[in-house]
Amino acid sequence: MSSASPSATRAPRPLRHRRSVRRLTTGQVADLRDAVAAAQEIDDDRGYQRWGGIHGLPLPIFCTHHTELFLPWHRAYLYLFEKALQERVPGVTLPWWDWTANHAEGVPAAYSRRRVSGRRNPLFDSPIQPGGRENRRQARTVRSEGGPGELPSPDRVEAILSNRDFLTFQTQLESVHDGVHVWVGGTMESIATAAYDPIFWAHHCMIDRLWYLWQLRHPGVGIPARLLDRALAPFPLTVRQTLDVSGLGYDYAASTAAAEGPGHG
Numbered sequence: 001m002s003s004a005s006p007s008a009t010r011a012p013r014p015l016r017h018r019r020s021v022r023r024l025t026t027g028q029v030a031d032l033r034d035a036v037a038a039a040q041e042i043d044d045d046r047g048y049q050r051w052g053g054i055h056g057l058p059l060p061i062f063c064t065h066h067t068e069l070f071l072p073w074h075r076a077y078l079y080l081f082e083k084a085l086q087e088r089v090p091g092v093t094l095p096w097w098d099w100t101a102n103h104a105e106g107v108p109a110a111y112s113r114r115r116v117s118g119r120r121n122p123l124f125d126s127p128i129q130p131g132g133r134e135n136r137r138q139a140r141t142v143r144s145e146g147g148p149g150e151l152p153s154p155d156r157v158e159a160i161l162s163n164r165d166f167l168t169f170q171t172q173l174e175s176v177h178d179g180v181h182v183w184v185g186g187t188m189e190s191i192a193t194a195a196y197d198p199i200f201w202a203h204h205c206m207i208d209r210l211w212y213l214w215q216l217r218h219p220g221v222g223i224p225a226r227l228l229d230r231a232l233a234p235f236p237l238t239v240r241q242t243l244d245v246s247g248l249g250y251d252y253a254a255s256t257a258a259a260e261g262p263g264h265g
């Protein structure tokens with residue numbers, strides 16, 4: 001034993017939990033802010049501008065919306081962005097925004113305060129690189145939130161989760177997802193620019209979590225076999241490689257895996 005190298009005896013890497021943004025500790029929010037701020041400060045391929053740009057502008061636009069690869073493509077996208085954040089702050093994970101709960105709050109407080117502790121809040125907005133703008137004046141992300149009654153209800157999400165057919169589930173979930181993009185408004189309303197807004201990642205983390213919950217609820221069914229070996233460009237992953245989140249090293253916090261009711265955030 002004593003001669004074994006530490007790596008040879010180390011237990012398998014524990015799963016990193018993604019959590020509800022409303023349940024993050026002060027320290028976890030600070031870590032997330034540090035990681036996003038650090039990514040926003042890097043200009044090269046590891047930086048926030050590159051990740052925001054993969055989804056939309058600058059061209060080519062890679063994201064897959066209203067196709068059969070919507071959920072797998074965005075799972076790969078979040079996974080690799082989260083890894084990039086972890087290079088800045090080890091152990092940090094993407095939180096999800098449960099937009100079925102706390103409707104009166106709107107965009108969660110962690111993302112909606114312009115400044116925190118006397119500094120710019122990197123979760124409130126982000127610069128948009130010149131090539132990522134739809135018009136010249138769009139130097140930073142903006143929002144234009146809808147009314148609290150217009151966010152999806154828990155009943156609507158529950159009905160979607162009860163679908164046994166993957167493609168039907170995916171189509172209905174994407175429709176709710178579209179509605180939240182429009183609800184946030186501003187930069188989030190356009191596929192070309194949406195991923196520059198820091199709330200994009202928390203919104204898509206919720207979508208990814210709902211797919212995970214659907215997978216748990218319908219263990220015998222899955223994605224059509226003809227899609228399993230499709231590549232998810234520009235990421236080095238196939239559809240098959242996105243199916244098991246624990247294989248990707250993350251999980252959704254068990255205590256909050258069930259849909260949160262109002263007042264539990």
Ligand SMILES: [Cu+2]
Binds near residue numbers: 177181
């Ligand atoms: Cu989206």
